[in-house]
Amino acid sequence: MSAPLQILLDRWRPALDLPIPGRFVVPPAARAAVLAGTLQNSDRPILAIVSGEREAEELAEDVELFTDSVYHLPAWETLPFEHVSPNVVTMGRRVVARHALTEGAPCIVVASVRSVTQRVSPTTIRPLLLAAGSDFPFDDLVATVTVMGYRRVDRCETRGDFSVRGGIIDIYPPNAAAPLRLDFYGDTLEGIRTFSASTQRSEDDLDSVSVFPARELLLDAAIRDRAEELRGDAPWAAETWDRIAAGVTFQGMESWLPWLANPRTVLDESDASVVLFDPVRCAERATDLIREETDLAQALSGTWGDDGSDSGRHPPLYLPLESDEVTTRLLEAPPHASGPGDDGYSIGTLDGVAGDPESIAAAINRWKDRDVSIVVAMDGEGAARRVSGLLSEAGADLPVVDTLTAIAPAVTPIGIHAGFVLPSAGFGVVGEQEVAGRRRAHRKLGKGTRKAQPDAYRDLNEGDYVVHHHHGIGRFAGLVHREIGGVERDYLLVEYAGEDKLYVPTDQLAAITRYTGGEAPRLSRMGGSDWTQTRARVRKEVTVVADQVVALHRKRAAASGHAFDPDTPWQHEFEAAFPFEETPDQ
Incomplete structure (x- = not known):
């Protein structure tokens, strides 16, 4: 396309x-x-x-x-x-x-x-090329994607992860729209399919794929050798x-x-x-x-x-x-000439009053008479059709097209950030700013898969309660500098019951999260069973709630609903006129 x-x-x-x-x-x-x-x-x-x-x-x-x-x-x-x-x-x-x-x-x-x-x-930044029906040693492929920076997990749901189940390798390249399922029979790649990260169900068949590295810095032999040299050159980070x-x-x-x-x-x-x-x-x-x-x-x-x-x-x-x-x-x-000797492009403006259909239509027709085709790039199908209708009533007949198939004035539902008219090339593209007088929303929200990062230690105050995924609830006692194992570095000091203390390196912040309960909690004891029992109790309570939710959805599925009338064209136009990018929950 x-x-x-x-x-x-x-x-x-x-x-x-x-x-x-x-x-x-x-x-x-x-x-x-x-x-x-x-x-x-x-x-x-x-x-x-x-x-x-x-x-x-x-x-x-x-x-x-x-x-x-x-x-x-x-x-x-x-x-x-x-x-x-x-x-x-x-x-x-x-x-x-x-x-x-x-x-x-x-x-x-x-x-x-x-x-x-x-x-x-x-x-390396070269991709791994895989084609259905080709031979690739299964174990070698697992080793290769590991070297390419992919993280092996039990269930592949996040970009940069891969999983192995029998003769199937699931992998989610960072640049891919959907994760990939590689189906092997022995060392033969029999099929390549996309699948849903949420349901894990296979979707579309593919003939071939290019799998790029998941990271820019890969720990290959040269990087590991350089790290060996740095042990002597920079011992402070040994x-x-x-x-x-x-x-x-x-x-x-x-x-x-x-x-x-x-x-x-x-x-x-x-x-x-x-x-x-x-x-x-x-x-x-x-x-x-x-x-x-x-x-x-x-x-x-x-x-x-x-x-x-x-x-x-x-x-x-x-x-x-x-x-x-x-x-x-x-x-x-440069954006403009600094003197008479600077050559460059000359651009024009639409020369119409933003928000005035008659003025915009007249400007488009004037440029058309000079063999310059103006394309209006609006954000969304509704806005494009509304502008097309208004301009048609004002004397400029511009059809709405997703892809321009002929060089002629038209309206497209895909917006542009910076509109222009380039007479020397015989065309111009104008957008929301030039036609409607409003700024275009910066960008659409991507469907990211990155999990939220935990609060950094700089956002914690001494005395705040924190939760360690293994040791349980403790009290943050500040950032300390210690020599442990012959290496000096910064640690987060977390205090537990019984005067127990835990030193967490600052590069392992993922193990610590801020406590978000409403009341002051009881500190866990390191090595004790109270935190394990708490986690087990929560799992049981979550299971009970999950059963209740399933029962509720079954009841809703069996109930008779009310069918509302289809939306009118006015409703569609009103929704399309919303000038901002919608958030996922909208």
Whole structure:
């Protein structure tokens, strides 16, 4: 299926392509169309860089209107030195985008400065290609997906997990819309199907799949060897190097990437053409990232132990944006001319009054008389049909189409963040802002599978009650620095009944959750049976409630309901006019 507005690029001429390398003015509203048009005549990937992460997300969404060959390279949402792993979906999307850049086939990858300047892992980003009917040793496949960063569980429900049941491997790649079921007979892959993560029922058959790594940092032989070297070079983190050298995957291990990888970024990984939008803002953002990381390192250096650097010196996560190797394939694209010598694109405006159907219709007809086709991109089917009807009454007949099949004025139910009119290309796309006078909602909520992270220790106060999944209810007594087993590090101190104390390493926060009961609880005794008995009692009570819920649903299923009249067109239009993205419970 082609992109909704891809046919508009039939009017794109090679003379309109971005002149890479060099300098060329590109107004922000025209970036998506210009990138997609230039891609048609490119023989390599195009890496488009903008200053902010939200700006990158919106640009990638707008480019998707014109071409399917677009990827968003997101930045990690974690801070340097924060012992928390990035979201598995974020890492999965980064792996896919980086692979597209290194493969060399023409495509567009949109990234923020933070994403581009981040040090990359040297481990593989190549996918595992599987086809139904092919042979693949079963045990070797289990070992391979483990090395690729997937976590083995009993029931595969979350991205980045896999399970094994007899001759079936269930796996949920981070970039997949649904988990995959691999059905083996011996070492022959007999079938590949998607399945529902909630019901575990098989769904659609597939001929082949590409399974990408679940993490960016994989504990391969080279990384483990590097960890062995760091035992002597950085003994203050010997416990961490021991775990990595042993091939143990743990929460937050990505924060140690600067010590484990050479200083390389995505700019060094491929020979893609690079388009740097608003180079001044991008340069300022790159400088800010490096300064913020340095300040954070200096603030934390006191916790790195006697063998650590007391001045905050460290291998940086964020590297300079400049690269001599990129100069020959770099285009600087400022948003406006800085002088009479700057060439660039000229864009127009719709030149209609937002919210006034007669004015908008007249503007569309004026552009049509100049051989410029205007497409109105609205958010949702209801809004598109409403605008189409109003414009038709005002003298501009624009049909509603999901995918444009001819270059002519039309309305599409897929919105655009930044509307534009590009007279030199003979088309324009305008959206909610230009037609209705309201801003478009930023993005739709994804159906994430990541479980909520527990509260960090910084959100706890001394005296707060906490629950350890194994030892039960205790009292948080603060953050302490101790030498245990010859290694100095920070611990959460939890006090239990009978003056028992538990020291929880700060990289094992998943074991601790805040107590949310209404009254002050009784402290558990470490090693006692009270916590085990409490958990058993709760399980029994949950079983009773579950039986009651099942009985209630049986009663409801047997009852006669009341059938309401179907919604009227006015009701549908009213619902479609809701200007915000609905939350899952709505």
